[in-house]
Amino acid sequence: xxxxxxxxxxxxxxxxxxxxxxxxxxxxxxxxxxxxxxxxxxxxxxxxxxxxxxxxxxxxxxxxxxxxxxxxxxxxxxxxxxxxxxxxxxxxxxxxxxxxxxxxxxxxxxxxxxxxxxxxxxxxxxxxxxxxxxxxxxxxxxxxxxxxxxxxxxxxxxxxxxxxxxxxxxxxxxxxxxxxxxxxxxxxxxxxxxxxxxxxxxxxxxxxxxxxxxxxxxxxxxxxxxxxxxxxxxxxxxxxxxxx
Amino acid sequence: xxxxxxxxxxxxxxxxxxxxxxxxxxxxxxxxxxxxxxxxxxxxxxxxxxxxxxxxxxxxxxxxxxxxxxxxxxxxxxxxxxxxxxxxxxxxxxxxxxxxxxxxxxxxxxxxxxxxxxxxxxxxxxxxxxxxxxxxxxxxxxxxxxxxxxxxxxxxxxxxxxxxxxxxxxxxxxxxxxxxxxxxxxxxxxxxxxxxxxxxxxxxxxxxxxxxxxxxxxxxxxxxxxxxxxxxxxxxxxxxxxxxxxxxxxxxxx
Numbered sequence: 001x002x003x004x005x006x007x008x009x010x011x012x013x014x015x016x017x018x019x020x021x022x023x024x025x026x027x028x029x030x031x032x033x034x035x036x037x038x039x040x041x042x043x044x045x046x047x048x049x050x051x052x053x054x055x056x057x058x059x060x061x062x063x064x065x066x067x068x069x070x071x072x073x074x075x076x077x078x079x080x081x082x083x084x085x086x087x088x089x090x091x092x093x094x095x096x097x098x099x100x101x102x103x104x105x106x107x108x109x110x111x112x113x114x115x116x117x118x119x120x121x122x123x124x125x126x127x128x129x130x131x132x133x134x135x136x137x138x139x140x141x142x143x144x145x146x147x148x149x150x151x152x153x154x155x156x157x158x159x160x161x162x163x164x165x166x167x168x169x170x171x172x173x174x175x176x177x178x179x180x181x182x183x184x185x186x187x188x189x190x191x192x193x194x195x196x197x198x199x200x201x202x203x204x205x206x207x208x209x210x211x212x213x214x215x216x217x218x219x220x221x222x223x224x225x226x227x228x229x230x231x232x233x234x235x236x237x238x239x240x241x242x243x244x
Numbered sequence: 245x246x247x248x249x250x251x252x253x254x255x256x257x258x259x260x261x262x263x264x265x266x267x268x269x270x271x272x273x274x275x276x277x278x279x280x281x282x283x284x285x286x287x288x289x290x291x292x293x294x295x296x297x298x299x300x301x302x303x304x305x306x307x308x309x310x311x312x313x314x315x316x317x318x319x320x321x322x323x324x325x326x327x328x329x330x331x332x333x334x335x336x337x338x339x340x341x342x343x344x345x346x347x348x349x350x351x352x353x354x355x356x357x358x359x360x361x362x363x364x365x366x367x368x369x370x371x372x373x374x375x376x377x378x379x380x381x382x383x384x385x386x387x388x389x390x391x392x393x394x395x396x397x398x399x400x401x402x403x404x405x406x407x408x409x410x411x412x413x414x415x416x417x418x419x420x421x422x423x424x425x426x427x428x429x430x431x432x433x434x435x436x437x438x439x440x441x442x443x444x445x446x447x448x449x450x451x452x453x454x455x456x457x458x459x460x461x462x463x464x465x466x467x468x469x470x471x472x473x474x475x476x477x478x479x480x481x482x483x484x485x486x487x488x489x490x491x492x493x494x495x496x497x498x
Contacts, residue, residue, distance in 0.1 A: 046393050062397065067395040069388055071388055084394075086396065087398075091398060
């Protein structure tokens with residue numbers, strides 16, 4: 001994708017920026033807060049105008065993107081299973097179709113370990129369970145491109161670790177953009193890592209950790225890369241402070 | 245102490261103070277009758293009072309139904325369309341600047357002495373709080389839900405009906421509670437200005453004929469009716485938005 005120029009609140013976030021997501025791989029986008037990671041994701045999602053998105057097969061992105069945000073965004077008045085099929089409900093389905101979709105949703109809920117909570121309201125679930133329900137909803141959309149905006153950052157360390165593993169398994173084979181501020185998370189899950197840096201911002205990288213994700217966080221090579229990433233991030237944060 | 249007992253004790257205390265005041269000051273019944281006399285009047289004339297109460301109750305209920313319907317519909321219209329917002333919002337604000345009580349004689353002139361003018365009064369009084377509360381809820385939808393729905397390729401109509409409106413129901417519920425509380429005012433004011441039936445009419449007549457005990461009896465029935473209506477609306481609203489966490493829940497058990 002390319003962005004000619006994006007101005008947000010009087011600040012030029014991007015200018016003549018190009019960014020490529022490799023098909024069927026996890027691309028992780030790191031960067032200090034305020035550099036424009038979320039803006040970039042919103043541009044790709046079509047939530048903000050101004051991006052020129054070119055795909056290898058020449059088709060547009062409509063109907064091919066799913067979104068998973070930091071908040072679970074479950075609708076509090078719908079039981080978990082209805083939240084999982086929300087996309088289909090919003091696009092309109094027949095009653096018979098819905099029954100089939102619910103069966104499918106139940107399978108997905110079983111895969112994220114929530115089969116017993118299908119009929120519960122989101123308020124009855126813990127934060128980790130809610131985010132797993134959000135993951136099930138993302139999977140239910142069955143879109144080739146999945147955009148994730150710090151989906152694990154509001155969770156405690158253990159829940160986060162398990163959910164990362166789950167997501168890596170269930171989203172394997174899809175084109176994923178994971179925006180995160182956690183270098184280790186990016187190193188565990190990503191095939192290609194970029195650090196968004198400067199103002200206007202450009203993605204620097206990619207860093208290519210070895211081996212298939214999810215990787216073992218205790219791996220020495222990974223820890224060395226983490227140190228390198230942290231250095232890069234610190235430099236990027238300093239650049240951002242200078243610019244503003 | 246149980247939640248039912250406590251208000252009863254308060255009420256008994258007030259009644260006792262009332263009776264004592266009447267006796268100590270030696271007030272004549274046409275100025276302030278004691279609670280005993282009021283209850284006697286209520287028992288003796290219950291047929292008359294109930295007949296008028298039925299009229300007032302229908303006016304209030306019709307007013308709440310129509311006012312809520314109009315209020316909710318215009319809130320949705322204003323939320324859904326920019327044109328409606330531009331045209332209706334100023335009208336809405338101006339309508340509130342007019343004192344409704346000043347309109348009452350006009351409404352009676354236009355709609356007659358029957359129920360229609362009272363229902364119209366109640367509708368006008370209810371309309372604004374319902375519209376304002378619901379519109380407020382419709383405007384404050386969690387932006388993340390809307391963005392998620394947009395990525396899911398939902399139409400603007402689907403976003404409105406399946407996300408914005410359900411999310412705004414708690415706000416509508418508060419609007420309806422206010423409506424239930426103020427609707428009796430509209431109906432009774434309408435009856436005072438000109439009518440041939442209803443508790444307001446009965447009270448006005450009783451007052452003119454120095455039947456203050458009957459007036460108090462009618463007032464009591466009106467208060468009980470308004471309270472019951474409010475409780476019914478509150479219950480109904482709670483049932484519809486059960487999913488909303490109730491942070492004051494402990495207050496309702498005690």
